[in-house]
Amino acid sequence: MAEKHILHLLSPLKHASPFDVHMALDAGYDAVLPYNNVTLDDITPLVQDAIFSRPPKAGVRTGIFFAGKDALVALDMMEIAKKAMVPPFKVSLFADPAGSFTTAAAMVARAEKLLKSAHGQELSGQRVVVFGATGVVGFASGVIAALNGAAVTLVGHDGVERVAKAAAEISRRFNVSVDAADGSTEARKAALVADAEIVFCAGRAGVQILSAVQIATAQALLVAADVNAVPPSGIEGLDAMADGVPLGAGQARGLGALAIGQTKYQTEFGLFRRMIEAEKPVAFDFRDAFALARELAG
Numbered sequence: 001m002a003e004k005h006i007l008h009l010l011s012p013l014k015h016a017s018p019f020d021v022h023m024a025l026d027a028g029y030d031a032v033l034p035y036n037n038v039t040l041d042d043i044t045p046l047v048q049d050a051i052f053s054r055p056p057k058a059g060v061r062t063g064i065f066f067a068g069k070d071a072l073v074a075l076d077m078m079e080i081a082k083k084a085m086v087p088p089f090k091v092s093l094f095a096d097p098a099g100s101f102t103t104a105a106a107m108v109a110r111a112e113k114l115l116k117s118a119h120g121q122e123l124s125g126q127r128v129v130v131f132g133a134t135g136v137v138g139f140a141s142g143v144i145a146a147l148n149g150a151a152v153t154l155v156g157h158d159g160v161e162r163v164a165k166a167a168a169e170i171s172r173r174f175n176v177s178v179d180a181a182d183g184s185t186e187a188r189k190a191a192l193v194a195d196a197e198i199v200f201c202a203g204r205a206g207v208q209i210l211s212a213v214q215i216a217t218a219q220a221l222l223v224a225a226d227v228n229a230v231p232p233s234g235i236e237g238l239d240a241m242a243d244g245v246p247l248g249a250g251q252a253r254g255l256g257a258l259a260i261g262q263t264k265y266q267t268e269f270g271l272f273r274r275m276i277e278a279e280k281p282v283a284f285d286f287r288d289a290f291a292l293a294r295e296l297a298g
Contacts, residue, residue: 003058004030005276008050010038010077011067019099020067023265027272029063043077047084047091056088063275066095071136072169073097078285092275093283096268100136101286102293104202105225106263107142109136109293110255111223114244118253119222123142124149129196130197131155131183131210131234132203134162137227139170141200144290146176155183155192157203180186186214201226201234202245212236216248229257267293 007029024032029140035046041170050062064081066074074097083091096102108192112123128145132138133154156163164180171177183189193199193214200223203209205228215224215235224247226234233240237255238247242256270292271284 003054003061003064003072005061006030007032007063007065008046009034009065009067010043010046011036012038012070012073013068017067017098020065020096020268023268024065024272025067027269028276029272038077040073040076040080043080044084047081048086051085051091056090059089059091060278060281062091063218064091064093066093068097069100071097071100071139072173075109075173075285078283082283090281092273092278092281094271095285096271096289098136099264100140101289102268102271103137103260103264104140104144105286105289105293106267106297107141107200107202107227107255107260108148108268108290109297110260110263111225112148112294113297114223114253114255115198118244119251121151121222126150126197127195127220128152128198128200129155129181129192130200130202131157131189134166134202135202135204138200138202139166140286141202142178142275143174143176144286145171145198145200146170146178147174148290150198152178153181153192153196154178155189157182157183157209159184169215174191185213190214190217193221196220199224199235199252201228203228203234205230206232206233207234208236209234210236212248215252218248218252219250221250221252223253223255225255225260227257227260229261233257259281263293263296266296270296
């Protein structure tokens, strides 16, 4: 009898995410086992317990998922897990803290598709402004866009200090440059939007970040995307199901949270399926999520 497909879900938080548990089970895992309050020091012993409990040929049927709400902690956990492997004893890995990597990948991929279909332009070289940039989705979307050639600015709602630290960390880890800006007043936000060709809103649920006036007066704006599905939307007047609808009086087109969410769901589900169907252990992070989201967006 073949070994069961088992996923170990490691989270530094008090609770595991029900969303990720449901996604993994619906994708085909036989069992999903959550571990809470996990620290970086816990990763090596947990991984080695998992790899040595099954023969090497069954390693591909074991997966480890890195959850939580901190992109960098999840990536650090994944790197420690890779180093904890003792070939031929290896298992599959997937980092997607708070669903941020797959959500960010879906937002950037859908924006890229809309940019091409509505404006005949590529992502590379576009001026991208990210609101909610200190959160996991905003951070990840900024990294993805920058790695694909966009000129990215991370915006801090409470000043520039925290986003400047995030920008420095992106440069250190990913060898790509992003800018940081102060978005603590309506006037500063309006100026940033006016200079952008793409806007990503990834703020807290139920918080409006940009007004309809700020969008309408941004003459250079081509695409505005929002991942907040809880009313009010992050962009005033943008419906959650919007998929390329005109915004304001200019050339801007809008992407709503539920339109993006369709691709996000398919991306996370799809990566879980790839883990289950793989013939040898795999490791997925935001780069793999974006590659799949691009395929799905078409």
